[in-house]
Amino acid sequence: MRWIWILGLVCGVGWAERISVPFRDPSRPGLVKASALNGSITVQTHAGKEVLVEVGAAKGWAVEEEGSSVRISPVGQGKNSDLQIWVPERTSLNLRSVNGRGIFVENVEGDLDVESVNGSVNLNNVSGTVVAHALNGKLTVRLKQVSRDKPMSFSTLNGTVDVTLPPDVAANFQVRNVWGEIRSDFAIGTAVETKQPRPGKMLTGRVNGGGPEISFRSMNGSIYIRKAGVR
Amino acid sequence: MPCRGRETELAEHLEGVANPEFAAHLAQCPDCQALLGMWQRMGGWADEAPDAGLAVRFRQRLNNETKPMGRGWMRWAGVAAAIVVSFFAGRTTTDVSDLRQEVRGLREVVALALLEQQSASERLRGIRYSAALEKPDEEVIAALTRTLRTDSSVDVRLAAADALRRYARTETVKQAARELLTENESPMVQVAGIDLLLAARERGRVEQMRTNLNLDENVRKYLERALQQENWE
Known part of the structure; x- marks a missing residue:
């Protein structure tokens, strides 16, 4: 069984619209997939068990619900407005944006897979795992807690990578930056300048005894790896 | 009939x-x-029963096989392996030497399954796991190559490229790397393609890219540096 809501086609333009989409199985953490061509995406948490979707001056959004996932995507090629989503605290996210200010997520716990082409990505006070990429914008991630034994990855082409991790994170860091600088509050074990014939700087090392791999990559941006509570 | x-x-x-x-x-x-x-x-066929020592020998083999990884979730793979092998043990004559093969095959099944997960973090884990296989078969390399070409996450694709460096000279991988450079791709992924081609000693292919006027300036800058560095090596 599958439900589809179309926003902004029926009700016209100029009014903010909000709909509520329940997860079919609220006992399991759900997945919200959202993509936007020309608008920002904001995801916050609320106490309810459903997903609330609000669009500004709506110009056509489709919201589909299937089992434990909700998919929000623009209809047609037209201009989209900004997208605001409220989810239960434990929700996994798959977010993609092309133009616009970018993606902002706060307080969500789950597997977060987030990418923006021209906007920035800001994940504040999140938990679980993060795989995030900003091609031209800045990537800022503050992780409150990380899932044990799960790999993560952060990358940009031109923007700064600024990631704050819990002080006790146990992981194998892999940091590669071609033209930009690398700064870390964590002592990244033996800072190895690898011999492989690839341009740029490459550091690998175990932090707090080692664990799953956490990758940090950039070409032109700086990479800052911060320890929560320092400074 | x-x-x-x-x-x-x-x-x-x-x-x-x-x-x-x-x-x-x-x-x-x-x-x-x-x-x-x-x-x-x-x-009229009778069900064949496994002999009493099979379980013990299997566990020993499995322990030997899984030691290098030492990860908690390998236990899960072990359980899956035990279920599958005990299933087959009832049906066919399973020799312990076959068992080794069976377990190796299972590790590849686990790798392939992880690469298909919905969560990007799980797919990263699948790449890590595939890269750690002693001698991955063609299917695993093909799956990693598919991930490099089509995964929905740039980070996952870059990780796949890193894992494939060891197999850069495989025809499948070379082909994929060449395509990354000709297609309209993210500059980050194109740079990974350059790395792979240079690792495969396909310098000529990389030099050819210089003539491409639509090449992203970041990619061009990286390409010149990489070629220069290669010369110097």
Whole structure:
């Protein structure tokens, strides 16, 4: 069984619209997939068990619900407005944006897979795992807690990578930056300048005894790896 | 087959349902008789029981196989392996030397399954795991190459490129790397393609890219640096 809501086609333009989409199985953490061509995406948490979707001056959004996932995507090629989503605290996210200010997520716990082409990505006070990429914008991630034994990855082409991790994170860091600088509050074990014939700087090392791999990559941006509570 | 549609009657006959019309047909139809004979022979097969030492030997093998990874979730793979192997043990003559092969195959199954997960973090884990396989078969390399070309996450694609460096000279990988450079791709992924081609000693291919006027300036800058560095090496 599958439900589809179309926003902004029926009700016209100029009014903010909000709909509520329940997860079919609220006992399991759900997945919200959202993509936007020309608008920002904001995801916050609320106490309810459903997903609330609000669009500004709506110009056509489709919201589909299937089992434990909700998919929000623009209809047609037209201009989209900004997208605001409220989810239960434990929700996994798959977010993609092309133009616009970018993606902002706060307080969500789950597997977060987030990418923006021209906007920035800001994940504040999140938990679980993060795989995030900003091609031209800045990537800022503050992780409150990380899932044990799960790999993560952060990358940009031109923007700064600024990631704050819990002080006790146990992981194998892999940091590669071609033209930009690398700064870390964590002592990244033996800072190895690898011999492989690839341009740029490459550091690998175990932090707090080692664990799953956490990758940090950039070409032109700086990479800052911060320890929560320092400074 | 002339007796199409008679399978149900044949099954009923085997169950002992009296059907004089079908009995008459059976008496003069060699096809149905042959089929009946086959079913009866199969019914007579005895289930083969695994010998008592199998479980112990299997566990030892599994411990040896999984030691290098030392990860908690390998236990899960172990359980899956135990279930599958005990399933087969009841059916075929499983020799311990085959068991090793079986376990190796299972690790590849686990790798392939992880690469198909919905969560990007799980797919990263699948790449890590595939890269750690001693001698991944073509299917695993093909799956990693597919991830490099089509995964929905740039980070996952870059991780796949890193894992494939060891197999850069494989034709599948070279082909994929060349395509990354000709297609309209993210500059980050194109740079990974350059790395792979240089690792495969396909310098000529990389030099050819210089003539591409649509090349992203970041990619061009990286390309010049990489070629220069190669010369110097």
